[in-house]
Amino acid sequence: MQATEPDPxxxxxxxxxxxxxxxxxxxxxxxxxxxxxxALEITNKLKAYRSGExxxxxxxxxxxxxxxxxxxxxxxxxxELTANEAPCSR
Amino acid sequence: xxxxxxxxxxxxxxVAASFIPTSHASQGRVVVIGGGFxxxxxxxxxxxxxxxxxxxxxxxxxxxxxCPLSNMVVGGHRKxxxxxxxxxxxxxxxxxxxxxxxxDVDPERHLVTLRDGNTLNYEKLILAPGIDLDWQALQGYDKxxxxxxxxxxxxxxxxxxxxxxxxxxxxxxLVVMSVPKSxxxxxxxxxxxxxxxxxxxxxxxxxxxxxxLDSKDSFSKKPLFLSAWQSLxxxxxxxxxxxDGATVTAVNAENRTVSTDFETVQADVAxxxxxxxxxxxxxxxxxxxxxxWCPIEPVTFSSTLQPDVHVIGDAAIANAMPxxxxxxxxxxxxxxxxxxxxxxxxxPVHGKLINTCYSLVAPDYGISVAGVYQPxxxxxxxxxxxxxxxxxxxxxxxxxxxxxxxxRWFDNLTTQVFA
Amino acid sequence: MLKARISVPARARQGEIxxxxxxxxxxxxxxxxxxxxxxxxxxxxxxxxxxxxxxKPVFTATLHPAVAANxxxxxxxxxxxxxxxxxxxxDQDDQVTRVxxxxxxxxxx
Numbered sequence: 001m002q003a004t005e006p007d008p009x010x011x012x013x014x015x016x017x018x019x020x021x022x023x024x025x026x027x028x029x030x031x032x033x034x035x036x037x038x039a040l041e042i043t044n045k046l047k048a049y050r051s052g053e054x055x056x057x058x059x060x061x062x063x064x065x066x067x068x069x070x071x072x073x074x075x076x077x078x079x080e081l082t083a084n085e086a087p088c089s090r
Numbered sequence: 091x092x093x094x095x096x097x098x099x100x101x102x103x104x105v106a107a108s109f110i111p112t113s114h115a116s117q118g119r120v121v122v123i124g125g126g127f128x129x130x131x132x133x134x135x136x137x138x139x140x141x142x143x144x145x146x147x148x149x150x151x152x153x154x155x156x157c158p159l160s161n162m163v164v165g166g167h168r169k170x171x172x173x174x175x176x177x178x179x180x181x182x183x184x185x186x187x188x189x190x191x192x193x194d195v196d197p198e199r200h201l202v203t204l205r206d207g208n209t210l211n212y213e214k215l216i217l218a219p220g221i222d223l224d225w226q227a228l229q230g231y232d233k234x235x236x237x238x239x240x241x242x243x244x245x246x247x248x249x250x251x252x253x254x255x256x257x258x259x260x261x262x263x264l265v266v267m268s269v270p271k272s273x274x275x276x277x278x279x280x281x282x283x284x285x286x287x288x289x290x291x292x293x294x295x296x297x298x299x300x301x302x303l304d305s306k307d308s309f310s311k312k313p314l315f316l317s318a319w320q321s322l323x324x325x326x327x328x329x330x331x332x333x334d335g336a337t338v339t340a341v342n343a344e345n346r347t348v349s350t351d352f353e354t355v356q357a358d359v360a361x362x363x364x365x366x367x368x369x370x371x372x373x374x375x376x377x378x379x380x381x382x383w384c385p386i387e388p389v390t391f392s393s394t395l396q397p398d399v400h401v402i403g404d405a406a407i408a409n410a411m412p413x414x415x416x417x418x419x420x421x422x423x424x425x426x427x428x429x430x431x432x433x434x435x436x437x438p439v440h441g442k443l444i445n446t447c448y449s450l451v452a453p454d455y456g457i458s459v460a461g462v463y464q465p466x467x468x469x470x471x472x473x474x475x476x477x478x479x480x481x482x483x484x485x486x487x488x489x490x491x492x493x494x495x496x497x498r499w500f501d502n503l504t505t506q507v508f509a
Numbered sequence: 510m511l512k513a514r515i516s517v518p519a520r521a522r523q524g525e526i527x528x529x530x531x532x533x534x535x536x537x538x539x540x541x542x543x544x545x546x547x548x549x550x551x552x553x554x555x556x557x558x559x560x561x562x563x564x565k566p567v568f569t570a571t572l573h574p575a576v577a578a579n580x581x582x583x584x585x586x587x588x589x590x591x592x593x594x595x596x597x598x599x600d601q602d603d604q605v606t607r608v609x610x611x612x613x614x615x616x617x618x
Contacts, residue, residue, distance in 0.1 A: 008427065012441025015423040019416050020446055020499055023506065031498050057480065057492050058446055058460040065442065065462025065476030307579075333534035333579045335514035351530045351581070352516045474545075 006080070010073040013066070014081070017074070020058075024082040034078050042075035118143050118433035121202050121212040123192045123371055125149030125177060127156075128403025128418035129218030130507045133185045135426030141184060143430070146210055148202065149177065150191040154508065157276065158415045159450075159500050160245040164253045165286030167453050173245055175508035195375035197396040214429050217377060217384070217393075218403045218422070219369025220244075221275045221413075224382070227365040228268075228341060235343035239360040242283075243275060255359045256290060262297035263358030266348045268338040269304040270365040273383070275404050275413045278310035278459065280363055282449040285315065288323040289452050298358075300327045303338050303350060307331040310412075311449060311457055311479050318451040338362070368405035375399060383407045388465030390428040390438045391421060400425055409469040410461070417445045419503060440465060442473070448496035456480075456492030511535055511606040515596055519610070521588035523617040529560065529568075530583045533598050533606065539574040557599040558582055563592040588614045 006014075020031045034042060048054035050063040050071065063071065118140075122133045125147055133147040154175045162168040177187045188210075194203040195215065202210045223241060225232045231239070242252040256265065265287055269280040284300050291298040308331075309315075319327045330336035335352040341362055348355045348362070367373075367382030377384045377393040384401040385394045391406060393399040402425050403418035411417045420443045428438045446460045461477035463470050480492060516530040533555070540552025552574065560568040568584045586594070591614045598606045 008431075008439040009441050012424055012427055012439055012443075015427075016420050016442070016444040018502075018506065019419055019444060020495075020502060022502055026505060026509075031495055031502065057488065057495060058458050061460045061476060061478050062444055062446070062462055063476075065444070065473040333512065333532070335532045351532065351583075352514045 006077045007073060010070075010077050013070065013074050014077050017078070034082055037079065037082070039072075039076040039079035042078055043072050046071040046075055118213045119211065120145050120214045120216065120429060120433075121210050122147045122216045122218060123149075123195075123202065124218035124220055124369065124403070125151070125154060125180075125187070126218060126220050126403060126418065127415040127503070127507060128220070128422045129216070130154070130177070130180060131419045131422035132216050132218065132402060132426050132429075134180055134183055134507065135423050136430060137183050137185055139426055139430045140433075143433070144186070145184070146186040146188060147177070147180060148188045148190070148192045148204065148210075150189065152176065152189050155245040155249075156415070156500075156504060157243075157245045157279075158503075159496070160242070160249050161279065161283040161286045162450065162453070163245075163249050164242065164256070164283060165290045165453075166253065166257075167286070170246075170250055173249075175504060177508070179509055192371050193374075195371060195399075197375060197377075197399055200398060212398070213433065214398050214400065215375075216400045216402065216425060216429065217369075217372050217375060217405065218401075218418070219371045220404045221366040222369050224365045224367050227270075228362070229339065230341040230343060231362055231364055235341065236362070238343040239341060239346065239357075239362045241363055242361060243279075243363050243366070252359070252361055256287060257294075259295065259298065259358045261295055263295070264356070265291070265298065265300045265359045265361065266355055266357035267300065267302045267361045267363070268341070268348060269302060269306075269309075269363055271305040273413060274363070274366045276447075277412050277414075278315075278447065278449045280304075281309060281311070281315045282451070283361070284327050284329075285319065285323070285449075285451040286453075288319070288326040291326055292323055298326070301355065301357075302327065302329045303336040303348060303355070304329060304331045305337040307333050311459055313482060314457045314479060315449075315451065317482065318455060318457070322452055322455065368401075372401065372405050377401055379407075381407070388468070388470050389440060390432070391425045392428075400429060408463075410472040411443065411445055411463050411470050412447070412461075414445055414447050415503060416447060416499075417443070419507060420444060443470075446499065448492060448499055450493055450496055451489075452493075454493050455486070455489040456494070456496045457489065458492050458495070511598065513596065513598070513606060513608050515608055515610060517586075517594060517610050517612070520613045520615065522615050523588055523590075525588045527586050527588055528583065529586055529594075530581070531558075531560075531596055532579060532581045534579055535598075535600075537572075537574070537576050537578045537580065541574065552601065555580060555598050555600050557597075559595075559597045559599075560584070560586070561593075561595040561597070562586060563590060588612070590614055 022033050049059040122129050136145045156173045190205045240248045240252040242248040340349045346357050377395050391400045402421040404413040443463045448456050448458045457480040459479045462473045512534040514532045538553040542550045555572045558570045594610045596608045
């Protein structure tokens with residue numbers, strides 16, 4: 001993985017997301033996976049959860065813990081990990 | 091003392107992997123004690139972040155039995171084998187897994203002593219010992235009593251003992267549950283258990299009842315549980331709190347009685363969840379305070395009492411963060427980042443953490459609590475406006491979706507930690 | 510009327526020392542705390558507890574803001590004559606909660 005180093009706080013936040021969502025490259029039967037989603041797609045979804053425009057079970061409650069800028073960084077890093085992670089690694 | 095030869099033997103698979111060059115220069119040596127959701131996660135994360143690190147995991151049991159969803163075993167919906175995981179994947183990742191208990195920690199000499207007398211030296215020690223049941227806290231409740239009145243608060247034989255007692259209980263019998271004051275492992279756990287026991291009774295022993303004697307007046311997801319109990323189980327479950335005088339003060343294992351200050355209840359099955367404290371090794375290491383738990387610096391999870399020791403998971407005082415498997419895993423991933431950075435001479439990161447917990451009121455009826463947390467100077471606080479519990483007016487479809495998520499939450503978390 | 514629980518024997522021998530336990534459901538709000546909006550939470554406490562045995566006070570206590578929620582008060586009373594035990598809690602606004610128990614006392618053996 002030779003992705004650009006993300007800001008460490010963002011990397012920490014993204015790891016917390018993988019408590020529920022399968023890490024890219026794993027076979028885990030996690031909740032909705034991020035695979036094949038663009039940063040923009042993820043950003044829009046997170047912001048819609050944050051504003052309440054989109055409703056879900058826990059995502060509205062969790063997304064409100066982050067600023068829109070934080071959500072953007074999280075989405076960008078997630079998309080990058082998905083694109084870069086080789087399927088064999090965790 | 092552990093000889094160099096022994097060290098290499100213990101290191102096993104770790105040796106080969108540690109020669110793979112990485113961008114990180116550190117050759118640090120980290121010892122982790124406790125192989126649950128916190129300890130196994132942090133060991134694996136450390137190797138993932140820097141495979142030049144030597145990481146040893148000390149865990150007495152060869153097989154881990156997970157607590158989340160173990161109430162489904164009590165209710166007869168899952169097998170105990172579905173709760174069990176081995177450490178093979180950790181070994182394959184280059185974690186040096188040592189299956190024996192740690193019997194002492196010398197923080198000054200940075201030394202951990204194993205039961206066989208060998209010692210391990212560390213640069214950083216991560217303690218993830220989970221909970222110990224406090225056998226002194228409740229009159230009449232000791233290890234022998236627990237064979238008759240199971241706690242089932244550490245998953246394994248106790249879980250199946252409680253399940254089997256329910257199955258052989260007389261018709262119309264009374265199940266009494268004793269619930270301690272906070273803090274204890276898994277705040278909503280006792281109420282999930284009461285629910286799934288009630289579900290079992292409704293099907294198999296419909297005149298039987300569950301009486302919860304609680305040492306507190308409010309609990310996690312209380313309104314959701316109370317209304318779900320009403321609609322799913324009618325009057326099978328009765329809950330009494332502290333202000334009802336329901337704090338359990340003594341038990342009698344032989345007679346199967348449970349006493350409060352105001353009455354003695356004759357139980358047919360008694361599930362006694364006693365008060366808890368940090369696992370014993372934390373006490374031996376000198377990282378516990380008078381509360382019996384471990385105070386930490388929030389950002390790094392480093393002990394405030396001993397240098398180069400970090401404490402994560404149920405044993406740590408993480409303030410607003412509950413003692414849950416998810417929180418343990420989240421703390422572990424953050425702690426791994428911090429320890430890696432500290433060993434590289436970098437400053438720690440200020441990161442936010444999440445907790446998500448599902449409770450099953452029935453196999454197809456789930457409710458959740460979520461929170462987002464940030465480290466302050468002294469404590470972890472919950473971020474205002476975020477988090478909270480499932481809505482009170484959610485449809486049965488939503489409850490079913492959350493129940494399915496609970497299952498997938500478990501699968502994802504255990505895959506990440508053990509697969 | 511608040512919810513109260515009492516543990517006291519219904520029957521005793523004359524001269525016997527009886528353990529009495531009481532618990533009352535009350536927040537015992539100190540008045541020193543603030544809510545999440547930073548507003549002071551008003552004081553709401555019980556100020557007095559009394560136990561009367563056949564009209565005669567046998568135990569009294571003054572309660573202060575430092576007393577925890579749901580005050581639990583335990584004490585001992587010597588059984589003398591059959592009759593009535595009264596338990597009386599008074600709050601800061603003179604609202605009274607009263608619980609009565611009958612006691613039968615048998616002659617000393």
